[in-house]
Amino acid sequence: MRHDVILRVIAKLLIPFILLFALYVQFHGDFGPGGGFQAGVILAAAVIFYGLIYGLADARKLVPEAVVESMMAIGVLIYGGVGVAGLLLGGNYLDYFVLDPNPVHGQHRGIFWVEVGVAVTVSGVMLKIFYMFADRGRVDE
Amino acid sequence: MAVTVLVIARSRNLFGVIVLGGLYSFLMATVLVAMDAVDVAMTEASVGAGISTVLLLGALYLCKSEETRPVQAPWLPLVVSLAVGAVLAYGTLGLPEFSDPKAPIHTHVVPRYLTELKQEVDVPNVVTAVLASYRGYDTLGETTVVFTAGAGVIALLRRRRKDRKP
Numbered sequence: 001m002r003h004d005v006i007l008r009v010i011a012k013l014l015i016p017f018i019l020l021f022a023l024y025v026q027f028h029g030d031f032g033p034g035g036g037f038q039a040g041v042i043l044a045a046a047v048i049f050y051g052l053i054y055g056l057a058d059a060r061k062l063v064p065e066a067v068v069e070s071m072m073a074i075g076v077l078i079y080g081g082v083g084v085a086g087l088l089l090g091g092n093y094l095d096y097f098v099l100d101p102n103p104v105h106g107q108h109r110g111i112f113w114v115e116v117g118v119a120v121t122v123s124g125v126m127l128k129i130f131y132m133f134a135d136r137g138r139v140d141e
Numbered sequence: 142m143a144v145t146v147l148v149i150a151r152s153r154n155l156f157g158v159i160v161l162g163g164l165y166s167f168l169m170a171t172v173l174v175a176m177d178a179v180d181v182a183m184t185e186a187s188v189g190a191g192i193s194t195v196l197l198l199g200a201l202y203l204c205k206s207e208e209t210r211p212v213q214a215p216w217l218p219l220v221v222s223l224a225v226g227a228v229l230a231y232g233t234l235g236l237p238e239f240s241d242p243k244a245p246i247h248t249h250v251v252p253r254y255l256t257e258l259k260q261e262v263d264v265p266n267v268v269t270a271v272l273a274s275y276r277g278y279d280t281l282g283e284t285t286v287v288f289t290a291g292a293g294v295i296a297l298l299r300r301r302r303k304d305r306k307p
Contacts, residue, residue: 025183030264033179035272037283041187048195069295076288079281094277107262111273114280121284125291126192132298133199 004053011053018046026119030108036115040122047123048130056134068127075121082113142168153207159197166190176239180268 026039051059083094091098096110145165149158166189173182237244254271264270272280 029269030266032266033183033268035180035266035269038180038183038187041184041192045187045191048192052195072288072291076284079284083277083281094281096274096277104261104263107274108264110277111262111264111269114273114277115269118280118284121288125287128291129196129294130192130199132294133196136199136203136298 007053011049015046015050018042018049022046026115029115030111036118037122039115040119040124041126043119044123044126044130047127051130051134056131060131063127065128065131068124068131071120071124072128073121075117075119075124078117078120079114082110082117086110142172155201155207156198159194159201162197163190163194166193 022039022042025034025042026036029035029039047059047063050062082096082099086095086098087093089098094110096107097103098106099109100106142165145161145168149161149165152158152161166185169189170182170186173179173185241247254267254275258264258267258270262270262274264274
């Protein structure tokens with residue numbers, strides 16, 4: 001699809017809005033529908049869209065494999081780290097009340113970081129699976 | 142939705158089947174919105190209709206786009222799936238009515254979530270609050286499952302490539 005001008009222009013127009021929507025879903029998840037998982041998937045979908053239109057090599061250049069692979073692990077570590085932070089501050093594992101002097105704000109903080117962790121892992125895994133699948137054909141040829 | 146399923150079952154063109162599968166996911170998402178489960182609908186639309194369709198198309202790129210004729214008539218699978226479907230449909234008869242306030246699920250911990258959420262967590266989206274705070278361990282487990290799935294895909298697909306090189 002590299003030479004299809006219409007697709008390229010439309011993709012260029014759409015991708016910023018997809019990314020913005022992913023961020024909206026991520027950070028507005030406390031108030032409206034959405035959250036880390038959905039935001040991660042939408043984020044990955046934007047990059048996959050880019051890869052479909054502009055080719056896998058360009059997508060790899062944009063988001064390198066090493067970044068994707070470390071994203072997978074970093075997300076889980078962020079999530080676990082929130083739990084450990086709760087432990088260090090004198091609460092139970094994954095207790096958010098202790099993260100801030102005001103327990104309700106602590107809850108907000110904990111939920112925020114946990115959702116960030118989920119989003120990072122999910123988008124990393126989705127992208128990695130896409131890279132792996134899209135790569136297979138080229139290797140087989 | 143029933144029409145989509147029938148066409149998928151009849152069709153031999155795998156490309157059409159994948160596109161119809163995406164359509165089915167979108168219809169399912171609409172049903173979920175109608176049932177007020179917006180978070181689930183969003184997931185269904187993005188994962189079911191978006192990412193899986195792309196991945197299936199990627200898989201289709203590796204094989205023939207026309208389904209081969211089955212070797213034998215699929216009567217036994219038909220009987221099995223009909224029997225399982227009948228058992229499941231029979232099981233739904235025992236479920237409480239949709240949005241019945243006296244259903245067991247609404248009388249156990251849900252009242253506590255709904256009444257004390259405001260003082261304890263103060264997040265307007267109850268789904269997010271339950272998911273990330275009250276059920277934090279479960280969500281940690283889910284994230285780990287997603288991570289493990291990705292690691293499994295890497296382990297499976299990467300080793301093949303290494304074997305081929307020498």
